[in-house]
Amino acid sequence: xxxxxxxxKWALDAQFHNRVAQLALRRMAAGLTPFEMTDNRKAPxxxxxxxxxxxxxxxxxxxxxxxxxDSPDGDKSAAVPGYNYLSKxxxxxxxxxxxxxxxxxxxxxxxxxxxxxxxxxxILEANRDENVSAIVLEINSPGGQVxxxxxxxxxxxxxxxxxxxxxxxxxxxAAYWVASQAREIVMESxxxxxxxxxxxxxxxxxxxxxxxxxxxxxQIIRADGSEDKALFNDLxxxxxxxxxxxxxxxxxxxxTFIKTVKAGRPTIAEDVFSGxxxxxxxxxxxxxADRIGFLGDAVRRADxxxxxDS
Numbered sequence: 285x286x287x288x289x290x291x292x293k294w295a296l297d298a299q300f301h302n303r304v305a306q307l308a309l310r311r312m313a314a315g316l317t318p319f320e321m322t323d324n325r326k327a328p329x330x331x332x333x334x335x336x337x338x339x340x341x342x343x344x345x346x347x348x349x350x351x352x353x354d355s356p357d358g359d360k361s362a363a364v365p366g367y368n369y370l371s372k373x374x375x376x377x378x379x380x381x382x383x384x385x386x387x388x389x390x391x392x393x394x395x396x397x398x399x400x401x402x403x404x405x406x407i408l409e410a411n412r413d414e415n416v417s418a419i420v421l422e423i424n425s426p427g428g429q430v431x432x433x434x435x436x437x438x439x440x441x442x443x444x445x446x447x448x449x450x451x452x453x454x455x456x457x458a459a460y461w462v463a464s465q466a467r468e469i470v471m472e473s474x475x476x477x478x479x480x481x482x483x484x485x486x487x488x489x490x491x492x493x494x495x496x497x498x499x500x501x502x503q504i505i506r507a508d509g510s511e512d513k514a515l516f517n518d519l520x521x522x523x524x525x526x527x528x529x530x531x532x533x534x535x536x537x538x539x540t541f542i543k544t545v546k547a548g549r550p551t552i553a554e555d556v557f558s559g560x561x562x563x564x565x566x567x568x569x570x571x572x573a574d575r576i577g578f579l580g581d582a583v584r585r586a587d588x589x590x591x592x593d594s
Contacts, residue, residue, distance in 0.1 A: 364402075364405045364406060364408075364409040365402070366398070366402065366406070367405075367406050367409045367410075370382060370383060370384075370406060372415075372416070373583045375417065375418075375583065375584075375586075375587035375590075376587060376591060377417035377418065377587045377590035377591045377594065378415060378416060378417030378418075378590065379413075379415045379416045379417060380416070380417065380418045380419070380420055380583045380586045380587055380590075381406075381410045381413070381416050381418075381419050381420070382420045382422050382579070382583070383403060383406050383407060383410070383419060383420070383421050383422065384398070384422045385397075385398075385403060385421055385422065385423045385424075385425050385459060385462065386398075386422075386423075386424055386425060387424075387425060387426075388425065388426060388427075388428045389425055389427060389428025389429060389432070389433065389436075389458050389459060390428050390429045390431075390432065391429060391431045391432030391435075392432075397425075397428075399432065400428075400432035400433060400435060400436040401432060401435070403436055404435055404436050404439040407419060407439050407440060407443055407447070408439065410443075410445065411443055411444050411445055416445065417445060417586075417587065417590040417594075418445050418446045418447070418448070418586035418587060418589060418590040419443065419445055419446070419447045419448070419586065420447075420448050420449075420450055420579070420582045420583055420586050421440070421447060421448070421449040421450065421462070421463065421466060422450050422452065422579065423449055423450065423451050423452065423454075423455045423459055423462075423463055424451070424452040424453040424454060424455075425454065425455060425456065425458075425459035426454060426456045426457070426459070426481075427456045427457030427458035427459050427460070427461075427481060428457075428458045428459070429458070430458065430484065430537050433458040433461050433462065434461075434540070434544070436462050437461050437462045437464075437465045437544060437548075438465070440462055440465040440466055441465040441547075441548065445590065445593075446467045446586055446589035446590055446593060447465075447466040447467055447586070448466055448467060448468045448469075448470060448582045448583075448585050448586040448589065449462075449463035449466035449468070449469045449470070449582075450469075450470045450471075450472070450577075450579055450582035451463065451469065451470070451471045451472060451477050451478075451479055451564075451573070452472050452477065452579075453472075453476070453477060453478070454477065454478045454479065454561070455469075455478075455479045456478065456479070456480065456481035456561060457481040457482065457483065457484075460479050460480060460481065460482060460545070460572075461482075461541055461544060461545065463479070464544065464545045464548035464549050464552075465544070465548045466548070467589055468574045468575070468585055468589070469567075469572070469573040469574050470573070470574065470575050470576070470577045470581055470582040470585060471564040471567060471568075471573045471575075471576055471577075472564070472576070472577070472578060472579075473564050473576065474563065474564040474565040474568075474576055475563055475564065475565065476563075476564075477563070477564045478561045478562060478563055478564070478567075479561070479562055479564075479567050479572050479573060480556060480559075480560055480561040480562045480567070480572065481559055481560070481561050482541060482542065482545060482556060482557045482558075482559060483538060483541075483557075483558070483559035484534045484537045484538045484541060485534065486530060486534060488516060488518070488522050488530070489518040490518060490520075490521050490522060491518045491519065492518075492519060492520055492521060495519070502519045502520075504517070504519060504520060512525075515529070516530055542557050545557075549571055549572065551571040552570065552571040552572055553569075553570040553571055553572075555570070556570050556572060564576055
């Protein structure tokens with residue numbers, strides 16, 4: 285997990301990234317593991333309750349998901365782990381499924397959140413589910429890894445059923461990337477909800493002086509012709525070539541980020557791409573969101589869009 289934090293490309297709120305990285309490094313210095321990993325297959329919200337307290341949680345989830353596969357009515361939705369346990373609100377157009385995007389985003393999950401691939405599969409399953417008419421994304425996330433974000437955003441954009449994003453606390457960076465691909469964005473509060481942090485970063489840890497202080501001299505030996513191998517590492521200072529290449533890669537991702545946001549939000553202001561966060565009030569003014577409301581309001585908007593489409 286530490287290597288993901290320090291070496292991956294992130295579309296993440298910078299303050300959160302710094303806090304997590306510092307926490308991981310302090311745990312490492314104390315001889316502890318960076319983080320205690322949790323089960324990536326956990327169900328959204330509190331699905332695995334006292335019904336199976338002593339069972340392996342991932343096994344219990346699979347057992348519960350398997351129940352619908354051979355049901356008399358032919359319900360196959362349980363083929364996607366966790367989908368059957370998503371909240372679904374009954375509306376005039378049909379059921380509106382609420383898909384949670386909580387915590388730090390990554391492709392395969394971890395850090396107490398579902399992965400972008402699982403969330404994408406839920407959206408695809410909702411499009412196949414005849415009982416579902418629309419989708420609401422319940423977002424409270426500081427963003428996360430770039431890897432997997434474009435996949436999730438494209439899945440939302442291509443959804444045949446309308447998608448409304450509801451921002452509870454924040455939709456920062458990668459979380460706003462995916463939110464911008466929804467038909468509408470509803471923010472809970474003008475003051476306490478935030479969106480933005482449109483930017484990309486990576487962190488390079490130069491631990492060479494630390495190793496030297498500890499009496500360790502580390503030398504990287506590269507094979508002939510492999511002079512560009514692993515230039516981005518923590519054993520030696522970051523050279524100009526490695527810095528330029530890393531920045532070029534980040535710039536490319538940022539360009540894609542901005543292009544995607546503009547495609548989803550054509551009226552968005554041009555001064556929102558510096559990485560700054562915006563409150564609900566300012567987000568409305570700058571075309572980053574459409575309205576203020578609670579989760580029920582987002583569900584009603586999704587229902588209305590579904591009825592307009594039918």
